[in-house]
Structure formats: structure tokens, C-alpha cells
Amino acid sequence: MSIPVPSGVQTGVAAEVLDPVAEVEATAVRGGLRRVRLGVLGWLSLVVVALAAVLAVVGPFVRPFDPDLSDLSFAYVGPYGSHLLGFDGQGRDLFSRLLVGARTTFLGAAFVAVVAVAVGSALAVTAAWFGGRVDRVVSAGLDVVFAFPGILLAVVAAAVFGAGLLSAGLALAVAYSPYVARVLRSAALRERAMAYVAALEVQGFGAWRLCLRHLLPNISGLVVAQGTILFGFAMVDLAAISFLGLGVQSPQADWGVMVSEGKTGLLQGYPMESLTAVLCIVVVVSAVSFLGDRLESAGKQAHR
Amino acid sequence: MSALLEVRDLTVRLRVGGTDREVITGTTLEIGEGEAMGLVGESGSGKSMTAKAIARLLPAGARVEGSVRFAGTDVLGLSGADLRRHRAKVAVVFQDPRAHINPVRRIEDFMTESLRTLEDVPRAQARTRAADALEEVGIDDPARRLRQFPHELSGGMLQRVMIATALLSQPLLLLADECTTALDVTTQAEVMAILDDLRRDRGLSMLFITHDLELAGAVCDRTSVMYAGQVVETSAAHRLHADPLHPYSAALVQARPDVTSTAERLVAIPGRPVSAFEAPAGCRFAPRCPHVLDGCRGHEQTLVDLDAGRVRCERAAALRGRLLDPTESPTESEETADA
């Protein structure tokens, strides 16, 4: 239900918008994604993420050694010849395992982010567009799902479907959806309340056309930002789940699994496997979250 | 009348996205004790920034040149406790009271805060004074209002709270920045009347900022008109409407429809109002001026005395008395493309 806005209030807001200085600032950020200023750190982050993405695809083909070939006589041996980082506790080539491990970490997180954002934005736009009862039902449903933290849902999923990347990924996607949906719902509600949407409704435009061609594109900056932020969260949570033994299963090479497997060595004074895997995760996650923050603040400003 | 406030050649630049944007250029005005001065202009004219500069409320990174003297002290040089004392003597009533009053504190807290903090007035006494002040601005049941939160009051009511609060600290100058723009017309008339009465009772000076020439004319002694960061005219308020000195003032008068008659066609000013940093060289109004000559564009115009007023137009003397003459008004020229 919409309440008529007193015209006097609108005059005040409009007069403020008309302020030329405010206008200059507003035009500098309107348009969202195209005008995000990255800066040195931003570009660095972009390079890191791009590198990780390339590795996720070609990692298994460029690795110097077989990541699964174990020779116990090399267990915990440090950098040696062309084995740049040496060997893990089972005598497997560490560098090769890191290269191959990028795949599950990166693609798994991408899967979670894409599914969560797709589901979340569909729910958000639906709730915002129809409002009223639809909005209340969607919001109540989201509240229930919200009661399940991602990790808990993943543990339950592992118990039900068995441990594995797919069940962990699905569990996280479900657990993240309410977060995306909440953020995007309020953005979509603001957009829904814009006069241009009402004007196009009066033109006789249908809901599909309005949502897909006008409303959604105008919140796309935030959608991408949310996707990026969730991608970072998903990398962390998936690695954590694998670390717990409920995600990717040993002996498959995966950064989370490697942190966990390397712990025995770490406590005995051979930290190479755990720490290199931790370093990979931390670097890529920082890069992703840095980009996400930049996109989000640009998107939010564009949305004032 | 000795001048309480003197603003000389005030220039303000703000940093926006890494570049300096000039928003006020060489503004000059003075307000005598007990005098009400109107400051009229369209958006971007720099009228609000002038008020902010006087109260020293400019955003961080603003660069200010020129001088502002208030009651004999140089305002731009103040800092620390002296600056706070200056601010306490200059009360500001802002346009949007809802944004300008802390939403999570009660009306009483808002009203008595400066009394209790700056003057150590005991709580009970401060409350009584606040209640009296509310009654003066025509608010019924002040005791209940004092216990309420801002969101429980209407916009007109909040603006009256704002005015009552401004007067509580016994300032010497009132800066009213579009303080009735967001209100309904009947509420505006009432709030204006309250402001006008109380100001006269106390012999308070006022700088009244508005886009409404007629409203300024009704409550002010003199009015200054700003365009693109400059004062282009200062005249007696009642005269500005009937006998403007500057072509821009005249254009403002004519562009506004009249409630008592229907014009065949409004005399629109082509183009749009610009800010100081977008303004052309030479006379800033030249691109929109119906009386422009080639000479106007050549050099900056200066503010000169003319017929008991002041005007920034070298043709003002030549155009005396003809600006509002319908036979003199040039036909509406094609709107020039905006920059």
C-alpha cells in the first residue's frame, strides 16, 4: 500500500536535489558500475582475482607435477629443485596441489554466489514489485531461512546428503539468499517508489517489462556488488567446511583441505602446507572483498 | 543604524571530487542592528553558502577569502571557545527541521541543551523557559510537547520548535535559510508571522534566505538578489518588486505568475540558472539577459550605488524605469542550449 506523500515534503527534498553542488556530486556517481574508481589497490585486487580465475580453469593443465602422486620418502621435504615449495606430509608436490586446489575453491564459491544472487534478486524484485501480502510472505520466509547460519546448514546438509562440495555449496547458497534478498529488496523498494516507475505503469507497461528492463538494470550495481561480496564469503565458508572435513574430500587438492591436512605437520614444525594454503585463501579473499566494498559503496551512492 | 554584520568580498570555494568549485564570488552585504535583510536567488546562486560562511558552518575543505565582521569581531579568524561564542550569538533556522533536530532525543533535550551546557541553567528553570518559548510560538500544551520526540510532531510544529529554540539563546542575528519552503502556504504564513513578530519584539537582526521574492518583500527591510555566486542588486525590499534595478531582478519578478491575474504569456528567462563555477566571463547574467550588449561580456561587472540601492550592471542607469515596461520587454528569445 502506498501512502500519499505530502507535497510540501517533496518540495524540500527536491530543492535540496536542485542544489548544484549536490547535483555535481550526484552525477559523478550516478550510473553505478561504469564509474567506479578502483585505485592502485583496486587494480591489484582485480589482477589477483583474475589470476585466481584463470588458475581455476587452467590450473590442472599447467601444474608441473601430478598433485596426487605421493612418495612418503619426500614427506615434509622443503623446496627442492623444480619442486618450488617442496612436499606435503604425504610427499606430494605442494605447488602443484596449490595450483589445482584453486579450482574447487574458486568455482565452488562462484557457484554459491551465482545461485544465491539469482534466487535472492528474484525474491527481492518480486517482493518489492507486488508489495503487500506477497512482500510479507516472502519476508517471513526469508526470516525463517535467516535463522540457519550458513555453516550450520552445511553441517546438516553433510549429515543428510553426505559430505561433499555440492551439498556444502547448495547449503551455503540457501543460507546466503536471505542476505542478498534483504539488501536488494530495500533497494528495489526504493526504485519501485521512484516516479519514473509509476509513470511507465501509467503508460501501460507490464510488470515483466518494467522489472526486467527498468527496475533490475537500475539496481544492477548493487546486484553485482552483492555477488562479489558473497563470493568472498563463500570462499571462506567453503574452505572452512572443507577444513572441517564436510566439504571437498581428501585426498583431492583443495585449499581448505590442505590447511586441514597440513595441520599435523604444522604442529610438528612443518608449516609449509597449511601456511601456503592459508596465504592463497587470504590473498584472494582480501582482493575479492576489497572489490566488493568498492562496488557496494559505488552502488549505494548511485542509489541515493 | 550601525552595521551588525559586514560581509566584504566573500569568496568561497568547495572541493568537489578533487577540484575546487567556486560557489560564491565577492559577495558583499551588511545588516544593521534590528534590520531584516532578504537574500533571494535561484538554486546555485550561493545564498545558502553565504549563510553557512557567516555561521562558520562551511564543509571541511572549503576555502574562504574576504572578510566577515560580526559585532566588531573578525568571524573568519575565530577558533575554539571564541568561535563557539560567535555561533551562540548567531542562531540558524534551517529549511528541513526534521533533518536538523536529533531524532532520538526529546524536544526538551533539544531546546534546553545549549542553555544547560553553555549557561549552566538548572534543569527545571531551563524547562520552564522552553515551555514559555513554545507558548510564544503558538504551541499548545507545551509540557506534553517537551516530552515528545521529533517524529511525533508535524513539520510546521517542528519549525516553530526550531524558531523557539533559536530565540532561547538570545542571539543577535537570526539566519533563516529557506525556513518555510517545505511548509504549506497557510503554515508558512503563520510561521512567518511568528518569526516576524518575535524578531521585531526583540530588535533582532535577520538574514532571510528564500527563493520567493514576494515573501522576502513582506518581511524584510532590504533585499539582496544573488545570481551565480554574486550579489547583483541590493534595494529596499518593497521597491524591488515594483522598481528593480538589475535586469535579473526584473526577470524574476516577471517570470513568476501572478495570483491576481492571468498573463497572456509569462516572460520566461531563457536558459537555466548557473553556479559561480559554471558562470561565463564578464557579466554572469549576460547569456540570459534580454538587455545584453556586446560590452557586457567583456569584463566583470562591479557593484555600484544607484538610487539608494546597489546594482551590478553597467547598463542599470540607462535602463532605469524601463525594466518592467511591457513595451520594452524584448520578445522571448529561443532558449539557449545549456552548457
Next chain:
Amino acid sequence: MPDTDGPVLSVSGLRKVFGTQVAVDDMTFELAPGRSLAIVGESGSGKTTVARMVVGLERPTAGTIVACGRDRSRPARNARERTLRGREVQIVFQDPYSSLDPRQSGTAAVDEVLRVHHDHDAATRRRIVGELADLVGLDQRQMDALPRALSGGQRQRVAIARALATEPKVLILDESVAALDVSIQAQVLNVLADIRDERGISYVLISHDLAVVRQLTEDVLVMQRGVVVERGRTADVLDAPQHAYTRMLRASVPGPGWKPTRTLRRPA
């Protein structure tokens, strides 16, 4: 097609209730082709709710709205009916900054409306876009710019052009010039007068500004708390208001010789 002599818009017994609050009560009026009607009132008077019901953004609690002989009191049942209604009544809102899709140029916005409503080929659409741009006084460059590159007045002209693209018989102006600077407001008011002369369109002007009402309309309704308290020719009502509320409204307008007074109290 409905007959052309009858009213283009007729509203009777219109009522809207939000929760327990009656926003509009028993509103009745007719609008003849080419005439302009003002609905004036202050915030909370219900004037904007009337506009929103007429264009179909709000569903009336009771009463009927008939435009061009077709009833529009209930939501459109299908896409065809929706677009047909779009060719009868259009609206221009107050805020020029939110009334355009920030990702769409004026040309694209008008073109999209034309594509939804008609089967014109690209050349015809281009011609119509050009005609509408001329009508509202925008050049090609301005029409092709994104809204953020335009000033408030130019945006409002784009919004008017977009509304006219369906060739409506009635245009609702919901405080459409209220947020504009004085000099820009005059330009847009002149453009609106020109459009009416050229197209014979009817206006419903929702406004709190009596001077603008006087300039643009022949008839006026005065609303207070959801009820019409006075109606008549605009000149008559403004020169000799009968109802106490209208008198108070009129007395609140600043002008030469005007002094604000505290004695103004809302009639109970």
C-alpha cells in the same frame, strides 16, 4: 470510439480510505475536452490521491472514474486494456529527478513508449520523437543525453514528451512545476500552454500554488481533508473566495502589500 462532445474525464462519488483514514471522500467532477481543471489544497488534502486513482496507481474504495467513455475504476484486466488506458490519461510528476529512468535518454524513453503502443516503423518513430522534442522545446542533443546530463527543467520537458507520446486526451500535472526554479517554471508553464493550444489536450493540475493555478487553468476545485469545499471558475474563486478555507489559502499567498498574520487559524 466514444463520442467526442462528452467529457474526456468524469469522476463521481470517488472515495479512498487508507486504513482508518479517509483520504478522499465523495469527489465528483467532469472535464471537457481542451479545458483545464485545477485541484488545489495543502498536504494531506487528498489531491495527489485523486490523481493517482485517476491514472490507476491507486484503487478507489468507492466511486467511478470514466475516461473517454471507458470505465477505469477497477484495475486493468489485461495488457490490451492497460495500454488502451495509457492512451487516454497520462501523468507528469513533481520531481524531475526521479521521474526518468536514469539509464534511458529522452529519445529512448519516448521511443520505448511508441514501440509498446504502436506498430510504427523506425523512421516513423524517429519522426514522432522529433515532433515531440520540438513541441516541448528540446534539441536533438538534449533528447539523446542521459537524464543526469540534463537540468531539472529539461528533465521535466522529457517527462512531458514521454507522457504525450501516447497522444493522451488528458494530462495530469501532479505539482509538475513545483520543484523548478522560478525562471525555469515560467518556461515550462509556457510550453504547457503551447501544447494545449496545439493539441487540444485537457489538463488536470494538482497544485498548492495559486498563482500557477491562475495562470494555467479555467476551473478549480479546492480540497480540504479529502473533501471538495469550493469549486468554480478559477478567476472567480481566487478573486472572491466563498469558503473560509479558500479565503485562508488566498490570504496566505505573499504579494505586494501582503503581511503575514498570526490570526490565521484553521477553521475547525
Next chain:
Amino acid sequence: MLRFLLRRGAMLVATLLVASFAVYGALDLAPGSPIAALTGGRTPSPEVLAELNARYHLDDPFLVRYWNWLTAAVTGDLGQSIPLRENVSTLIGQRIGVTASLVALTSLIIVVGGVGLGLLGALRKGAVDTGVVLVSTVSAAMPSFAAAVVLQFLFGVRLGWLPVLGTGTGFADSLKHLVLPSLALAATSVALVTRVTRTAVREELDKEHVQTAVSRGLPWSSVVRRHVLRNAAIPITTVVGLTVASLIALSAVVETAFGLNGLGAYLVQAALNKDFAVVQGISLVLVVAFVVTNLLVDLAYALLDPRVALGSRAS
């Protein structure tokens, strides 16, 4: 206010009902019979099978079993762990203390560290602020398991200052065993709270009502205390509460990493062993804790912001 409480209370109960149903139902539908776990994979004789089915009520219809489980859960009986042949409530009772102290200690670190650093960064611009941003950026990128590994290596293996595994005995020793786990669990959250605090205070500093307070000549310290901090407390409290709520589930990771005998680590073990009664029981406890914490956050929000009582929740 009372209506607000009632509405929130009703929502809480509804959420818990649906959540408990989901937890119970999902695990009930899981493939694999608990009998297999009991008999170690051998096919039991029909008599034994019938006797086990009867003892664990495995033959009742699903809704009946759910109802029985739920009503028992309300009275504190969460059923039997089939593989361990022990009462789930007892098992939970033995471990909940470790998790609770871990979460409590971590919350303390988050509040003191996060809010403190955030205020410092917001109010002291320049070098101090840059330092705060730097610290929070580094710690934000440290997922708890990564932080666990790094801390274990640094303070346990290299420096030998603190124990890296186990729960410890006695108060002082237990506390000592909790230091590294709390730090590991707090790493990301401290960064989050720092950033939100800093942003909230900065945003509040830019508000128009703060400008009003300044324009009245009030001393800066009083403007900051009475207007900036008071108003920024609303978003800060919210984010601290939500962060603490999220720790409850995240504790599983840290407990596993440090070999702590807590609920989370036990939940993970139960999930791997398909000990469904335990998974159901602990999940329920964690969901209740999470939902109740969220409710408390909402209550705090309503208390801090007078506009909420009217139902208009300002965002």
C-alpha cells in the same frame, strides 16, 4: 512497546517451529537407517530389528515422531544418541559450557576491540585512522580457521607461549586454553565491527542535526557524546549483536581446529558419524541461541531508537 514485544515473540515461536520441523524433517528423510549404525553394518535378525524399532520408535508415522520429539525437546529431552547409547541432552550439557565461554570471551574481544578501534579511527583522522583501517583490513581477511592455524604456529609452535590444543582443567588453565581460539574466532568479526563503527560515526558526523548542534555553539565533546555517539550507537549495537549471533555457529570451526570439547566440534563429529539425534539436538540448540540473540538485537534497537516503537523501522 508491549505490542512490539508480543509480535516479536510470536514471530520467534513461529520461526522456531518451522526451523525445528526443517531440521527434524531433513535428517529424517536422509538416506541410510540408524539401525545400520547400531548393528555395525551386519544384518540383524528380525526379532532384534523389531526390538530396536520399538525402542527407538522408528515405526511411528513421521508427524507423530516429530511431535514426540518436539514436545520432549521443550521439556529438555532431546532423545537418544543411537551410536553412543546416551541421552543427547546430557551430552549437550557436558559441552555447552566450553562453547558458551568461547563465544563470551570472543564477544568481549569484539566489543572492546572493534568498537574501540572504530571510534578511534572515526574521531582521530590522519595516521591513527590509517592505522585502524590497516589493522582492520588485515584481520578482515583472516577467516577463523586460517587465523587458528597461523596463531597455533606463531604462539604455540614457534613461541610456545600458549597451549594450542585441548580444553584444559580448572579456571585459569581453561581460560588460557581459550585465548587463542577466541582470538581466531574474533579476527574477522573485530574487523567488521571496527568498520561499521567507523562508518556509522563518520556518517553521523555528517548529519544535519549535528550541524545544528555545532551551529548552537556547543562544545565539540558534548556534540560528539550527546549526538554523534548516541545516534551511532544504534547501528553499532545492531551489528555487534548480529556478529555475536553468527559466532555461535562459527565456533564449530574453531573448536575443531583447537580440539576443544565444545558443541560445534561435537556437531561436526556427529554429522560425519550420521548420529542424527545429536545433529538434530545440537542444531536446535544453536538455532534457538541464534534466533534469541537476534531477538535481543531487535529489542536493543527498539530501546535505542524511539522511532521504532511506532513501527516505522528506520533503515
